[in-house]
Amino acid sequence: MKPLTAQEIFEKLKGKFGAAVVELQAEGFNPPFVVVAPGSIQAIGRFLKEDPELLFGSLMCTSGVDYKDKFAVAYHLHSMKLGHKIGIKAFLPHDNPSIPTVDVVWKAAIYQERETYDLVGIVFEGSCDPNRILLPDDWEGHPLRKDYKYPEQYHGIKI
Amino acid sequence: MSQDPAKPKTKPIKSNIFDIVPAPKELPKNVLQKNFERVRGTCAGGEGFVQVGIADLFINWCRKSSLWYLFYATACCGIELMQGGASKYDFDRFGAVFRATPRQADMLLVCGTISHKMAERVQRLYHQMPEPKWVVAIGACTITGGPFYKDSYCVVKGVDLILPKVDVYVPGCPPRPEAFIEGIMNLQKLIMQTKNFGGQKA
Numbered sequence: 001m002k003p004l005t006a007q008e009i010f011e012k013l014k015g016k017f018g019a020a021v022v023e024l025q026a027e028g029f030n031p032p033f034v035v036v037a038p039g040s041i042q043a044i045g046r047f048l049k050e051d052p053e054l055l056f057g058s059l060m061c062t063s064g065v066d067y068k069d070k071f072a073v074a075y076h077l078h079s080m081k082l083g084h085k086i087g088i089k090a091f092l093p094h095d096n097p098s099i100p101t102v103d104v105v106w107k108a109a110i111y112q113e114r115e116t117y118d119l120v121g122i123v124f125e126g127s128c129d130p131n132r133i134l135l136p137d138d139w140e141g142h143p144l145r146k147d148y149k150y151p152e153q154y155h156g157i158k159i
Numbered sequence: 160m161s162q163d164p165a166k167p168k169t170k171p172i173k174s175n176i177f178d179i180v181p182a183p184k185e186l187p188k189n190v191l192q193k194n195f196e197r198v199r200g201t202c203a204g205g206e207g208f209v210q211v212g213i214a215d216l217f218i219n220w221c222r223k224s225s226l227w228y229l230f231y232a233t234a235c236c237g238i239e240l241m242q243g244g245a246s247k248y249d250f251d252r253f254g255a256v257f258r259a260t261p262r263q264a265d266m267l268l269v270c271g272t273i274s275h276k277m278a279e280r281v282q283r284l285y286h287q288m289p290e291p292k293w294v295v296a297i298g299a300c301t302i303t304g305g306p307f308y309k310d311s312y313c314v315v316k317g318v319d320l321i322l323p324k325v326d327v328y329v330p331g332c333p334p335r336p337e338a339f340i341e342g343i344m345n346l347q348k349l350i351m352q353t354k355n356f357g358g359q360k361a
Binding site: 134135136143148150151157 | 315
């Protein structure tokens, strides 16, 4: 089994999922990103992990991106056995951004999704631990959003 | 080498603290003399003045010589704290050893960045320590917030905002263990100036 290029991975996904796989962002991205529809992220993740030619066993990083008019969730995947990498990206609307969780596929997603929810405010539906991880539980707002306003004080302590 | 048997080999050592006979005229002219203070107090025999200067000195000397600190570190200053407590710098020379519980600690060395989530824990640790207790703020983060002073939503801008008092500030990012030692010695000087007995001064 040899490592696949991003184009081969994209064509394999496109053949399996059809319209749920939108495009391949190769220029200026390392690793290249496959843009997918948010609703089918669980099925795509399970296929990426379990297909014998892909075997993406490691979810390295989950990021939330604020584009001011929309959000994106980016997953960095790595295959320990085959040695290839790919990014998966899903665009979400700016009001009420939510996407199904992938912690049923990769256990590592639990902490990463909690952090993404904590700082960017993207809701992961069906998550087994949908709480904040870094900030206090009673914190208001999500600080890494572009339109975040700093509070004056927290529990009487000046910020 | 021949020695004169009439001369003693070493000078007799006289303790500064225990050999004092409380007669103010005969006291040596040193730091002890100005520690002779009297406090008005009452006891079974009636009202009178109590000589407390030497008691103050003795209590303060005891306290400054056993400054046990809480082993508590939240950021990179804690690495310097560990180095300071280890064999090369050895805070134990100054009577400072680490304690793993606030119940046994006299001194809280706040080592490192305090986030708003951590602030409540620091306050709880401080209030769990028995009196008398002292706080030393170590490093730029605990003094002003340091590199996180501007545009940080999560860092407390100085530990004196959340604790009732801070006795000594040790700047640096992080300060070297020598600076820790200087902070501890400054705290010892501060402790030696403490007046432990209230009431009217004579």
